[in-house]
Amino acid sequence: MAPRQRGCPARNWHHCRFWRRGLRVGRFWLVSLFPISALMSVKTLSAIDVSQRIGAARDLVANTDSSSPCVALLVTSGVNIRWLTGFTGSAGMLLMSLRHDAPSYLITDGRYIAQAEQQLRVSNSPVEIIEKRLVKEQLQFVVSKIQENQESASDVCLGIESHDVSVELLQQLEAEVASQRSGAEKLTWTAIQEVFVDLRRSKTPAELERITLAASIADSALQSVVHLLLPGISEVQFCLHLDHAMREMGAQDVSFPSIVAFGENSALPHHRPSRKVLSEDEVVVIDFGALVDGYHSDMTRSFVCTDGSTARGQELLARFDAVKLACEEGGKLVAPGVSAASIDARCREVLAQAGLENELNHGIGHGVGLLIHEAPWINPRSLDVLCENDVVTVEPGAYRMGLGGVRVEDLFIVSSAGHINISRSPKTPYSSLNV
Structure with a gap:
C-alpha cells in the first residue's frame, strides 16, 4: 500500500x-x-594553512619528554603526513627534525612530485620535497640526514609511529643505520603517535x-x-x-x-x-x-x-x-x-x-x-x-x-x-x- x-x-x-x-x-x-x-x-573551500603545525609538533614533543635523545620523527601514516603538510599522496614519508633550525623533508617518488609541490604550496607548508624512487633510497636519505643532525657518534634515536611502521620497514631502517654508521651504533626508537592524536583533536x-x-x-x-x-x-x-x-x-x-x-x-x-x-x-x-x-x-x-x-x-x-x-x-x-x-x-x-x-x-x-x-x-x-x-x-x-x-x-x-x-x-x- x-x-x-x-x-x-x-x-x-x-x-x-x-x-x-x-x-x-x-x-x-x-x-x-x-x-x-x-x-x-x-x-x-577555505585553504588549510599548515605552516605552524610542524613547529607545534616539535614543541609538544619537547614539553612531553624534554630528555628524549631523538633528533627527528619519521612520520609514515598518510593521515598525519596530510595534517602536517597538506600532501595527500599514497606513497611517501616525512622526516621531521626536532631542531628548529633544521629543515624537514617530504620524501616521495616521481609519481607524486608535481602533486606534492602544488599541495604544499597551497597549504603554505615549509617542508622540503625530496624525490626518491625506492623505499631503500628513502631510508638511506633519512639516515643520512639524522647523521648530519646528530652531534655525536651514538645510537640513532628516531621517533616513529609504532602503530603504522611495519616490522619489515623497521628492519630495513636498522639495516640502513648499520650500513651507514661505524662502530656499535644501532637504531633505537620511541613511539610518537600520541603527539599527533592530541594535535589533530582541536579543529x-x-x-x-x-x-x-x-x-x-x-x-x-x-x-x-x-x-x-x-x-x-x-x-x-x-x-x-x-x-x-x-x-x-x-x-x-x-x-x-x-x-x-x-x-x-x-x-x-x-x-x-x-x-x-x-x-x-x-x-x-x-x-x-x-x-x-x-x-x-x-x-x-x-x-x-x-x-x-x-x-x-x-x-x-x-x-x-x-x-x-x-x-x-x-x-x-x-x-x-x-x-x-x-x-x-x-x-x-x-x-x-x-x-x-x-x-x-x-x-x-x-x-x-x-x-x-x-x-x-x-x-x-x-x-x-x-x-x-x-x-x-x-x-x-x-x-x-x-x-x-x-x-x-x-x-x-x-x-x-x-x-x-x-x-x-x-x-x-x-x-x-x-x-
Missing part, C-alpha cells in the same frame, strides 16, 4: 514541515544545515567548515532518498541510492561503507548491507557519512516500519524512544571541560531506566576528523576531557538478537558556548508523525 496508509518509515514524510526549509525535488524536499542554494553553490575553522559541509550533505542525501524506505526494498538497493545521493550533492566519497540494516540485521552494530528486504514491524538502522576534502561526517538514524498495532511494533517504538532520549540527554552534556566518561554514563543511565542497560555493547561516541574514529573517546574507560573545537559523536544504541537494534547518533562541534549539533535530520520513527 501507499506509505501514507501503512506504518513504514516513508509514511507522511513528505508532510513534515522540516522538509520545507530546502529545495523541492518532485514531492520531496532536500534539507541542509544552511540553505540548499548555498550548499549547491559551494565551489571552493581549525577551515577544518570545521569541511566537517560541517560533510554533515549537511549527509543530511540532504538522506532526506532525498528516505521515501524509498518501503516494504520490498533491499538493504543494498537503499544503500546504493544513499551513497549516490551523497556524491551527487558534492561529497568526495562516503566516510565509510554505509551501514543499512533491516529487521534482525539491525542488532549487528556494524552490519554490511545485504539483499534482505524491508518488511512490516521491522527496524531500519542507517549509519553513514560524507567525506569532504578528507574530512568525515557521521550520523545514524533509526526508523520503525510499523503502524504500532502489534505488540512487536509497540516494543520497537518504545525502544526507539528510549535510545532517542539517551542520545538527546548525552548530547546536552557536550561542552568544554566535560569528561567524556560522564557523557557515556548519562546515556547508559537513560537506557537503564528503560530496562535496556544490558543491550548496549559499544562506547557512546568518538572524535571525527581526518579519521572517522579518532580522539576524544567517549566510553566508560575514557580519561578524555572535551575541549573547544573537538568534534564528537553521541551514539547510544540497544540491540537484541532476534528482534533488532536501534541506534541514534548526532555529530557535535564543541564550542565556547557548549556545543553545536550539526546533524539536522529529524529523529522520529515516522510511524507516528502527525503534522
Whole structure:
C-alpha cells in the first residue's frame, strides 16, 4: 500500500514541515544545515594553512619528554603526513627534525612530485620535497640526514609511529643505520603517535567548515532518498541510492561503507548491507557519512516500519524512544571541560531506566576528523576531557538478537558556548508523525 496508509518509515514524510526549509525535488524536499542554494553553490573551500603545525609538533614533543635523545620523527601514516603538510599522496614519508633550525623533508617518488609541490604550496607548508624512487633510497636519505643532525657518534634515536611502521620497514631502517654508521651504533626508537592524536583533536575553522559541509550533505542525501524506505526494498538497493545521493550533492566519497540494516540485521552494530528486504514491524538502522576534502561526517538514524498495532511494533517504538532520549540527554552534556566518561554514563543511565542497560555493547561516541574514529573517546574507560573545537559523536544504541537494534547518533562541534549539533535530520520513527 501507499506509505501514507501503512506504518513504514516513508509514511507522511513528505508532510513534515522540516522538509520545507530546502529545495523541492518532485514531492520531496532536500534539507541542509544552511540553505540548499548555498550548499549547491559551494565551489571552493577555505585553504588549510599548515605552516605552524610542524613547529607545534616539535614543541609538544619537547614539553612531553624534554630528555628524549631523538633528533627527528619519521612520520609514515598518510593521515598525519596530510595534517602536517597538506600532501595527500599514497606513497611517501616525512622526516621531521626536532631542531628548529633544521629543515624537514617530504620524501616521495616521481609519481607524486608535481602533486606534492602544488599541495604544499597551497597549504603554505615549509617542508622540503625530496624525490626518491625506492623505499631503500628513502631510508638511506633519512639516515643520512639524522647523521648530519646528530652531534655525536651514538645510537640513532628516531621517533616513529609504532602503530603504522611495519616490522619489515623497521628492519630495513636498522639495516640502513648499520650500513651507514661505524662502530656499535644501532637504531633505537620511541613511539610518537600520541603527539599527533592530541594535535589533530582541536579543529581549525577551515577544518570545521569541511566537517560541517560533510554533515549537511549527509543530511540532504538522506532526506532525498528516505521515501524509498518501503516494504520490498533491499538493504543494498537503499544503500546504493544513499551513497549516490551523497556524491551527487558534492561529497568526495562516503566516510565509510554505509551501514543499512533491516529487521534482525539491525542488532549487528556494524552490519554490511545485504539483499534482505524491508518488511512490516521491522527496524531500519542507517549509519553513514560524507567525506569532504578528507574530512568525515557521521550520523545514524533509526526508523520503525510499523503502524504500532502489534505488540512487536509497540516494543520497537518504545525502544526507539528510549535510545532517542539517551542520545538527546548525552548530547546536552557536550561542552568544554566535560569528561567524556560522564557523557557515556548519562546515556547508559537513560537506557537503564528503560530496562535496556544490558543491550548496549559499544562506547557512546568518538572524535571525527581526518579519521572517522579518532580522539576524544567517549566510553566508560575514557580519561578524555572535551575541549573547544573537538568534534564528537553521541551514539547510544540497544540491540537484541532476534528482534533488532536501534541506534541514534548526532555529530557535535564543541564550542565556547557548549556545543553545536550539526546533524539536522529529524529523529522520529515516522510511524507516528502527525503534522
